[in-house]
Amino acid sequence: MSADVKLDELGLWPDEALxxxxxxxxxxxxxxxxxxxxxxxxxxxxxxxxxxxxxVSRLVGLTEAHRREQGGLGMxxxxxxxxxxxxxLRPDTDE
Numbered sequence: 001m002s003a004d005v006k007l008d009e010l011g012l013w014p015d016e017a018l019x020x021x022x023x024x025x026x027x028x029x030x031x032x033x034x035x036x037x038x039x040x041x042x043x044x045x046x047x048x049x050x051x052x053x054x055x056v057s058r059l060v061g062l063t064e065a066h067r068r069e070q071g072g073l074g075m076x077x078x079x080x081x082x083x084x085x086x087x088x089l090r091p092d093t094d095e
Contacts, residue, residue, distance in 0.1 A: 004031075005030075005067065006027060006028055007026070007027060007028060010063060013049075017049035017050070021048065029066065032060065036060040042057050
């Protein structure tokens with residue numbers, strides 16, 4: 001997978017929005033996409049940046065398209081944890 005891309009290198013987001021996102025420690029395309037895909041993420045990004053929710057959705061889509069072109073989007077979906085346990089052992093049943 002290619003390296004993540006800084007949001008300010010994309011040339012998509014308004015400078016004011018980028019400054020507000022940096023203040024919330026969102027500086028890369030993958031971070032922004034992961035945030036947008038959470039429940040209420042677009043609304044939260046809209047509130048954080050002051051950008052209309054419809055425009056945020058459009059910009060997120062453009063950001064995702066850019067990452068797809070690069071072979072990115074490592075955080076685009078839930079991680080597959082099927083091969084990993086929950087951190088607890090089964091009780092001993094051979095007593």
